[in-house]
Amino acid sequence: MVYDLYVITDEKIGNGRSHTELARQAVAGGADVIQLRDKNLSGRDLLDTAVAIRDITQDTGALFIVNDRLDVALAAGADGVHLGESDLPIRYARRLAPPGFIIGASVSSVATAVRAWEEGADYVALSPTFATGSKDDAGPGHGLSTLAAVRAAVPLPLIAIGGINAGNVAEVIAAGADGVAVISAVVGEDDVTAAARDLRDRIATAKARVR
């Protein structure tokens, strides 16, 4: 699986553009993964939106992940679900998921990353890597040293999330991330497609330098 550029949709930060518009524009710019994240939609509206994004990503080969809601992810035919440290535990989600279904996990330390790996996560996301204004309860950033320590401890794909942008993405990749998950650096830009393309190019350049 390729997780280089992982874009999370957010209609507030997206300045009135819908989840589906944001997803379409991000995949046009080369996003490898789209995550649908909305804490306010009803289950039914979230499912309708997830089915629409499923159609968009299916056409392009991008992965589609639903935040928090395993039920909606399964019903929509998404590729996976993202679960945080307060969401459904990974080992229980694994019992309900079909073979090949992706379960991503937020982690905040080497210890929580190792636990997520042991419980069956398919990727881990260091949450947050830097401070972010896009999630109220994210807390302070863990920084590049923690990112590098998680990289050394866990052999899963490692995503950095929180405060990542064109200016710092190269150092995040150099510290060991396989990919970056972003909201504002792509979804908050006027031209979502151009922002995604630019970030993806920077990731490719940084990977060519360090690997």
Ligand SMILES: Cc1ncc(COP(=O)(O)OP(=O)(O)O)c(N)n1
């Ligand atoms: C890729 C990725 N990483 C981390 C998160 C955060 O998940 P969580 O801690 O459960 O917080 P919420 O996003 O649910 O508010 C994420 N969504 N995606």
Ligand SMILES: Cc1nc(C(=O)O)sc1CCOP(=O)(O)O
């Ligand atoms: C959805 C999310 N989760 C985070 C975590 O740390 O768990 S940070 C975050 C938002 C990331 O947005 P931006 O790229 O604008 O900083």
Ligand SMILES: [Mg+2]
């Ligand atoms: Mg969550």
